[in-house]
Amino acid sequence: MAISSFILFCYLLISLLSHAASSYMYSEDRRDGLFPEILREEAVTRLNELGKVSDAHGYLERTFMSPASVRAGDLIRQWMEDAGLRTWVDQMGNVHGRVEGVNASAQALLIGSHLDTVVDAGIFDGSLGIITAISALKVLKSTGKLGKLKRPVEVIAFSDEEGVRFQSTFLGSAAVAGVLPVSALQISDKSGVTVQDALKENSIDIAEQSLSQLKYDPASVWGYIEVHIEQGPVLEWVGFPLGVVQGIAGQTRLKVTVRGSQGHAGTVPMSMRQDPMAAAAELIVLLERLCKHPKDFLSFNGHSDGSILESLSTSLVCTVGEISTWPSASNVIPGQVTFTVDLRAIDDEGRESVLYELSNQMYQRCEKRSVSCSLERKHDADAVICDSNLSSQLKSASYAALKRMTGETQHEVPVIMSGAGHDAMAMSHLTKVGMLFVRCRGGISHSPAEHVLDDDVWAAGVAVLTFLETHM
Ligand SMILES: *[C@@H]1O[C@H](CO)[C@@H](O)[C@H](O)[C@H]1NC(C)=O
Numbered sequence: 191m192a193i194s195s196f197i198l199f200c201y202l203l204i205s206l207l208s209h210a211a212s213s214y215m216y217s218e219d220r221r222d223g224l225f226p227e228i229l230r231e232e233a234v235t236r237l238n239e240l241g242k243v244s245d246a247h248g249y250l251e252r253t254f255m256s257p258a259s260v261r262a263g264d265l266i267r268q269w270m271e272d273a274g275l276r277t278w279v280d281q282m283g284n285v286h287g288r289v290e291g292v293n294a295s296a297q298a299l300l301i302g303s304h305l306d307t308v309v310d311a312g313i314f315d316g317s318l319g320i321i322t323a324i325s326a327l328k329v330l331k332s333t334g335k336l337g338k339l340k341r342p343v344e345v346i347a348f349s350d351e352e353g354v355r356f357q358s359t360f361l362g363s364a365a366v367a368g369v370l371p372v373s374a375l376q377i378s379d380k381s382g383v384t385v386q387d388a389l390k391e392n393s394i395d396i397a398e399q400s401l402s403q404l405k406y407d408p409a410s411v412w413g414y415i416e417v418h419i420e421q422g423p424v425l426e427w428v429g430f431p432l433g434v435v436q437g438i439a440g441q442t443r444l445k446v447t448v449r450g451s452q453g454h455a456g457t458v459p460m461s462m463r464q465d466p467m468a469a470a471a472e473l474i475v476l477l478e479r480l481c482k483h484p485k486d487f488l489s490f491n492g493h494s495d496g497s498i499l500e501s502l503s504t505s506l507v508c509t510v511g512e513i514s515t516w517p518s519a520s521n522v523i524p525g526q527v528t529f530t531v532d533l534r535a536i537d538d539e540g541r542e543s544v545l546y547e548l549s550n551q552m553y554q555r556c557e558k559r560s561v562s563c564s565l566e567r568k569h570d571a572d573a574v575i576c577d578s579n580l581s582s583q584l585k586s587a588s589y590a591a592l593k594r595m596t597g598e599t600q601h602e603v604p605v606i607m608s609g610a611g612h613d614a615m616a617m618s619h620l621t622k623v624g625m626l627f628v629r630c631r632g633g634i635s636h637s638p639a640e641h642v643l644d645d646d647v648w649a650a651g652v653a654v655l656t657f658l659e660t661h662m
């Protein structure tokens with residue numbers, strides 16, 4: 191099914207389930223065989239405990255190789271060992287825990303997420319994926335099934351996903367996937383400490399030659415899955431604790447500069463102005479209209495292009511988050527205004543079409559207003575489409591988990607798009623990837639207000655457990 195139909199499906203569910211949502215209950219008498227003491231109580235306790243491991247007082251902050259990150263890694267390592275996993279820390283500070291199962295040379299299933307956080311973070315972003323994976327394996331250990339896994343299973347807590355310290359995301363997972371450029375070791379933070387120095391401070395000696403040794407052999411890996419909080423409102427909206435991720439949106443960041451004629455706010459008549467501020471306002475409204483109604487702006491011929499348009503209608507999101515003006519005084523017509531554009535869509539070709547149309551229309555409008563405009567592309571990342579087989583396995587596992595927990599037949603598990611980047615993006619360069627999203631309150635993330643219900647933590651754990659049971 192196309193992404194658009196899935197999204198449409200989600201939105202249709204809104205009306206169907208908006209009242210069901212409040213009555214979505216896990217049945218009390220269904221705790222048997224669902225290991226609430228490990229997958230719910232202990233997992234929640236651990237989330238809270240890890241959420242206290244911070245470099246800052248009064249709020250959560252863990253950046254690449256900071257003292258708190260190292261302490262968090264130690265804690266995670268203990269939990270991995272408690273679950274019966276063999277553990278180690280690699281040269282990028284990633285923490286690994288592995289069980290070989292019945293055949294150590296079979297391709298491994300990797301399960302991961304990140305242990306670093308943003309500044310003033312919530313306790314679930316990243317940690318939830320690490321802890322649910324460890325907890326599910328701990329259940330297998332407690333039932334004596336850990337050694338019966340038909341392939342090795344490895345949990346990886348990645349050292350850097352948010353990129354707060356070095357503004358370079360995925361230091362950890364990109365190294366494992368083999369897509370981290372050696373130049374990354376020389377990036378420095380605000381105080382001039384490089385990635386290499388930061389590792390050295392923690393007794394990890396990494397040379398440029400050894401970076402390539404971190405890369406996993408694709409032939410040794412079967413696939414990668416990641417559980418993550420949704421960080422958006424859709425699952426709560428449709429009243430579902432879990433959702434399968436269809437893909438991670440591609441992204442383009444632009445810097446738009448509009449130059450006009452700087453002047454006195456009192457003396458230049460309106461008809462004689464070349465005001466870049468008013469022009470920027472028009473461009474921003476144009477961007478919003480284009481991204482809300484791409485069908486009104488783009489015309490495609492042919493069949494496949496129709497589906498691009500469909501996917502854009504449901505996945506395209508555009509944001510102007512930063513604007514600056516020169517000289518920025520209340521009595522001066524500005525000489526220059528710059529603003530950023532963040533544009534994301536699940537379809538790369540569609541994103542290109544939007545950018546093409548956007549720049550055409552922007553230049554036209556600037557010409558009409560006699561201001562000069564330039565668009566600079568600052569960053570591009572292609573979309574990642576999750577593996578359809580892995581996704582359908584995660585979907586069945588989630589469905590079965592929710593059925594086991596509620597004792598009721600479920601609606602189909604929603605399939606949604608991720609607008610945010612994740613370690614799975616880097617890992618997709620190594621192997622097939624699949625992701626499971628967990629509902630969060632109000633769609634809020636990157637904030638201490640981030641919250642996942644204890645029962646939803648449990649549901650995620652049961653889903654991972656169910657998924658692992660299909661690998662026996
Ligand atoms: C273990 O896995 C390897 C690699 O897939 C395979 O060649 C071998 O036959 C397997 N061994 C057993 C005992 O299944």
Ligand SMILES: *[C@@H]1O[C@H](CO)[C@@H](O)[C@H](O)[C@H]1NC(C)=O
Nearest residue numbers: 576577578579580582583622
């Ligand atoms: C999905 O799984 C089926 C059956 O297990 C297999 O035939 C097919 O090749 C797989 N597809 C992909 C894309 O891996």
Ligand SMILES: [Zn+2]
Nearest residue numbers: 304315316351
């Ligand atoms: Zn995250």
